Amino acid sequence: MTFDMGPALLFCPGDRPGRFGTALERADAVIIDLEDAVAPTAKEAARQALMASRLDPLRTIVRVNPVGSDEFEHDLLALSATEYTTVMLSKVTAGSQAVALAGYQVIALCETAAGVLAAPHIAAEPNVVALMWGAEDLVASLGGTTSRHPDGRFRDIARYARASVQLAAGAQGKAAIDTVHLVIDDLDGLLAEATDAVASGFAATACIHPAQVGVIRAAYRPTHAEVERAHAIVEASKGTHGVFVYDGRMIDSPVLRQAEALLRREHHTEPGSTSDSSPGA
Template sequence: MTFDLGPALLFCPADRPERFGKALEKADAVILDLEDAVLPSAKASARGNIIDADLDPDRVIVRVNPPGSDEFASDLTMLSQTDFRTVMVAKTESASSLDVFDERFSVIALCETAKGVHAADRIAAHARVVAMMWGAEDLVASLGGTSSRREDGTYRDIARYARSRVLLESGAQGKGAIDAVHIALGDLPGLAAEAADAAASGFAATACIHPDQVQAIRAAYAPDISEVGWARSVLAAAEDERGVFRFEGRMIDEPVLRHARSVLARAGL
């Protein structure tokens, strides 16, 4: 199982069905959210909205409530009445909690608590998991903190650690990694910088919470013409070389060639 839905994943509250189609038009995939975006009193009707949704199942992720919550079992029952098979599990804290999913489902484990980040290696190794995502605000709240970011907008060290750990454990198991949302809606430059760093670091996608954020994410993940040209040239040069070689004043070895292949993959080539 692989994760390849595109770089911009847009959350949409499951109690707003009038937004489902528009969200999917804007983004590479839509995350229909049954958890934090929906009030407890609206969760039952939100499940009905997902059952009734006429959307491409290959581009839909359903975020369910945390394992062990009162709503989780109802979410699973609802999924069996749909064609949606990619599930994001909120506040995943153990690999065993994912055993309820059979081979029909692909799971995106959302590690957004101290327990979840601590268990990221075991969660990433689960057979149903195709990708991991991390969340900053719930993580800091689980530690008793009050803010994931400093006054200048950069992440505090604990958030940076969680981001790195989820990326590393995902990569160690050959799974995709999804970067957290940028909650400052008006800060498109900050989002663009974070998404560019995510793409360069190895994340497969960045989640977002507003359609206006989609283009900044796509642009950040798309390599520019010069990057694509370099990748093509260095890979062509490697066909005539063995082992380490010199190219445009730079030492080239297999890790650098893998970087080049990643650039072309992000460019869709």
């Protein structure tokens, strides 16, 4: 099992079914949220909306409440009445919690101190296809007040968690998903973070508003020159054994794998596959 949905994943509250389809049109995948985006009094309505929805299962993720919570079993029952098979599990703190979702592809949210420290064990579970980290829940679990400095930069504890979760995912050959940027109109800040995410090897970035989708896709989309060079490197590698020289630069296995990764990214970020700027979800 692999994560293969494209780079821009858009959250949509589970109790807003009128926005499900719009969100999916705008982004590479929609995350129907049954957890934090839904008030306790609206949880059942959200589950009913989930069961009534008919979205593309290959581009739909359902975020459920944490294992052991009062809502989890109800979420699981609703999920079983749908065709959706990719589940984002909130506040995962142990690999064994993924077992409760046997039969589903799990995106595990490591968003507490315990979850970040357990990330290597969580990533090792067979049905876990990706790890995502969360900044605000993490800081709250530590008794803090904000994950960012006044200028918008992540505090060191958040940067450490981000790197730890990505390394844990990569060590098991799983995808890493970068967290949301909560300031919706700070598109420059989002672009800087998404650009860093793709350069660092994240597979996707989650977002909370359709206006953020185009920025994320632009960050992940390779330039024409980058694509041409990557194609040329891959072509030049055929028939070679080990290290070779292309355009005056030594090309070894890591550089070749980077070129191949860039070409895979091109496939997911072709212009025109989504609307990049329309609001509404």
